[in-house]
Amino acid sequence: MSGGVAELGHQAQAPLLRARGLGRRYDDFVALTNLGVEIGAGELVALVGPNGAGKTTFLTLAAGLLEPTSGAVEIDGAAAGSIPARRALSYIPDAPVFYEDVSLGEHLGYVAALHGVEEPEPRIAFLLERLGLDEWADALPGEFSRGMRQKASIALGLVRPFSLLLADEPLDGLDPPSREVFFELLAEARAAGAAVVVSTHRPDVIAAASRCVGIREGRLVYDGPPDPAAIEEFFEYTVADRPEP
Amino acid sequence: MRAGAEAALVEFRRTRRRRYVEELDVMEILYRVYVGAIFAAIALGVLAGALHEAPASAAALDSIRVHAPPIFGIAVALGVLAGLRSGAHGGPLAIEPAEVQYTLLAPLDRSFALRPKALSQLRIAAIAGAVTGAVVGNFVFRRFPGSPVEWIAGLALFGALVPVAVLGAAMLASGRRLRPLLAGGAGVALVLWSVADLALGSTTSPTTMLGELATLPLQHGARIVLAGVGAVLALALVGAGLLRVGGILLEAARRRAALAAELRFTASVGDLRTVILLRRQLASERPRRRPWLRIGAGAGRPVWRRGWQSFMRWPLVRIARVLVLALAAGAVAVAAWKASIVLFVVPGVLLFVAALDLIEPLAQESDHPTRFELLPADTARLFRRHLAAPTAALVAVVLLAAAAAAAIAGDPLALGIGLVLAFPLGLVLACCAGFSATNDPFRFAGMTPGVGYGVAAAPLLVAAVAVGLPLLAARALWLHGSSPFTATISLGLILLGVAWVAALFLGELVAKRTAVQA
Known part of the structure; x- marks a missing residue:
């Protein structure tokens, strides 16, 4: 195993993510209710919705970081949070976290080793070079700017094998060239058979997606083609950023 | 893989x-x-x-032999209850956020990943408990029969096992993902079992058995065996907790990870107020939406009313904590009176912890300076008025402690002393907690951190002395056949004068700081 994507023996017929009747409450607040969705191999799904709609709750439920109050999520046929699901799923959180006493290169080596990558160096070098972090491999996270922390978090999500990638607003703080590289890396992952779900407010992500799933007030309200104009109208809010020319 | x-x-x-x-x-x-x-x-x-200290009398020894184990048992059961509640909210482990994100989301056995952290926490708690137990044993052996080694070793073992059992209970509750209600119910049942042991003079609860260990040199026969059973059960609880530690809820682990990092930092700079606020968040301790009683507009002046409105929204767990602290202060005062005067330090500490909860209305004002800065009122006077409601509540707490002491000792003398000291101590404790809640820990952080720690610890020391000294003086007079009230009345008046000056100073201090900041 050399790292990278979709080397986990996924069966093409079964969906990589299947949520059925998924719900989550925080005391009296209903964050997600009766959500059902299936995502198959090779898809790039833009997960959209206003602030507080339930996007992050959905992603963290799928990642196994939250427990549902109703329903269930399966990752490649296994219950979310189980060892097979953790092996199949890579999650890039909205707020990057790091060990403050460990360099970026050591982070990447550790995550790759945890996921059984035997010779991670080529993959680590590739990701560092593509994301413009090759000068920073020995730097500690405390030295990073916000954008660099985001890029480092993306590298950590991509350094290990996966068949499903969940990314929560991964483009926040990234400059245009880095965003472009991110899209290229996602395309590579999809070409290798992985599914990708990106939570976003950005039209450029929606435009690049193969499918758009919309959530509002915890309910699935849209599941269809990624038409930014239709999405904008549907959600009744103005998308501030336009795609880079 | x-x-x-x-x-x-x-x-x-x-x-x-x-x-x-x-x-x-x-x-x-x-x-x-x-x-x-x-x-x-x-x-x-x-x-x-x-x-x-003179050797204990035969009657005192008999009383301690019978009553001390269940009283210790109740204290341990209360600790286990706290552990179970902490576990139900994801405690006791504080895991780094990155550890959750990378290690616990990796395809490996989470028990394997978490056990070293759990063992490290257990090791630290056991060592701290053993040292504390040995120190207490060093004082106790001078009053009781039995060799110094027996007392020091027995209390060191007891001191090590108690925090270990509490942590084990927390790990078990966390690993088995017990709901707070179930965990709290199990803990309360254990406390009631120990209370029943105290009432019946029996040793049936596991925590009472562990309590036997604390008085091991005084015990013989079956009670020694029961102490051994208590120790084994405590270790079994830890074993079960360690086995299940991997079952932790990641959402609780993530929440605790962020809070624990903040908690460590605030504790390191001696910011007691923030420590309290973060600890409440860790325990998910939130004010009630519906107050226990509605305090209407006619209930006194606005600041007094605001204080009681705050108390009326206390969650049940906070009310229970203050009641338990009051009862424990009374029980320890009796133990100090009868067993070892070193323990007179403890009631003041316990009542100070209760005061930190009761000073909440004043602390809230201090937390939000813009609110009182915008009021057309004198800041110093406003803060002094905020002492009134906490003082009234603390008077009730002191009286409760005195009533508990009188009930445990079977002597109304304790209640009499409590009645004399209730108001002075209520005001002193409110002032101590007020200084603690309004302390700016960063005033000394850069140049002289040692002074900063001293300032943060001073209110606690004052509270310990203010409560312990009158009791010590009363006991000395009582032992010499004099009335203990002469000492308590004069010391109570002195405390009242000191507290009055402290209250004036507290108001001026906050007002001056606000003016400097402006």
Whole structure:
């Protein structure tokens, strides 16, 4: 195993993510209710919705970081949070976290080793070079700017094998060239058979997606083609950023 | 693959530990520990010798032999209850956020990943408990039959097992994902079982059995066996907790990870107020939406009313905590009166902790300075008025402690002393908690952190002395056949004067700081 994507023996017929009747409450607040969705191999799904709609709750439920109050999520046929699901799923959180006493290169080596990558160096070098972090491999996270922390978090999500990638607003703080590289890396992952779900407010992500799933007030309200104009109208809010020319 | 992941985890942690140790000045630390240990040993020896405590009477020994184990058992059961509640909210482990994100989301056994952290926490708690137990044993053996080694070793073992059992209960509740209601119910049942033991003079509850260990040199026959059973059960609880530690809810672990990092920082700078607020968040301790009683507009002046509106929204757990602290203060005062006067330090500490909860209305004002700065009122006077409601509540708490002491000792003398001291102590404790809640820990952080820690600890020390000294004086007079009330009345008046000046100073201090900031 050399790292990278979709080397986990996924069966093409079964969906990589299947949520059925998924719900989550925080005391009296209903964050997600009766959500059902299936995502198959090779898809790039833009997960959209206003602030507080339930996007992050959905992603963290799928990642196994939250427990549902109703329903269930399966990752490649296994219950979310189980060892097979953790092996199949890579999650890039909205707020990057790091060990403050460990360099970026050591982070990447550790995550790759945890996921059984035997010779991670080529993959680590590739990701560092593509994301413009090759000068920073020995730097500690405390030295990073916000954008660099985001890029480092993306590298950590991509350094290990996966068949499903969940990314929560991964483009926040990234400059245009880095965003472009991110899209290229996602395309590579999809070409290798992985599914990708990106939570976003950005039209450029929606435009690049193969499918758009919309959530509002915890309910699935849209599941269809990624038409930014239709999405904008549907959600009744103005998308501030336009795609880079 | 799992073996590979586990090997990667072990290697990663080894590297981090090695790097951490390399950055430490080991010789400097060893030297400090060595010097600290020598000074502590000398201080303990001198203090224990200076106290000149007379051997306990036969009647006192009989009472302690029968009643002490269930009382210790109740205290341990309360600790286990706190542990179970903490576990139901994801405690006791505080895991780094990155550890949750990378290690616990990796395809490996979470028990394997978390057990070293759990063992480290248990080790630290056991050592701290054993040292505390040994120190107490150093004082106790002078009053009771039995060799110093028996007392010091027995209490060190008891001191080590109690925090270990509490942590074990927390790990078990967390690993089995017990709901707070169920965990709290199990803990309350254990407390009631120990209370029943105290009422019936029996030893059936596991925590009462552990309590037998604290008085081991006084016990014989079956009670020694029961103490052994208590120790084994405590260890079994820890074993069960360690086995299930991997079942932790990641959402609770993530929440605790962020809060615990903040908690460590605020504790390191001596910011007691923020420590309290973060601890409440960790325990999910939130004010009630519906107050226990609605305080209407006619209920006195606005600041007084605001104080009681705050108390009326207290969650049940906070009310229970303050009641337990009051009862414990009364029980420890009796133990100090009858067993060892060193324990007179403890009631003040317990009541100070209760006061930190009761000072909440004043602390809230201090937390939000813009609110009172915008009021057309004198800041100093406003803060002094905020002492009124906490003082009234603390008077009730002191009276409750005195009533508990009278009930446990079977002597109304304690209630009489409580009645004399209730108001002065209520005001002193409110002032101490007020200083603590309004203390700015960063005033000294840059230049003289030692002074900062001293200032943060001062209210606690004042509270301990203010409560302990009148009790000590009353006991001395009582032992010589005089009325203890002469000492308590004069010391109560002195305390009242000191508290009055402190209240004036507290208001001026806050007003001056606000003016400087402006």
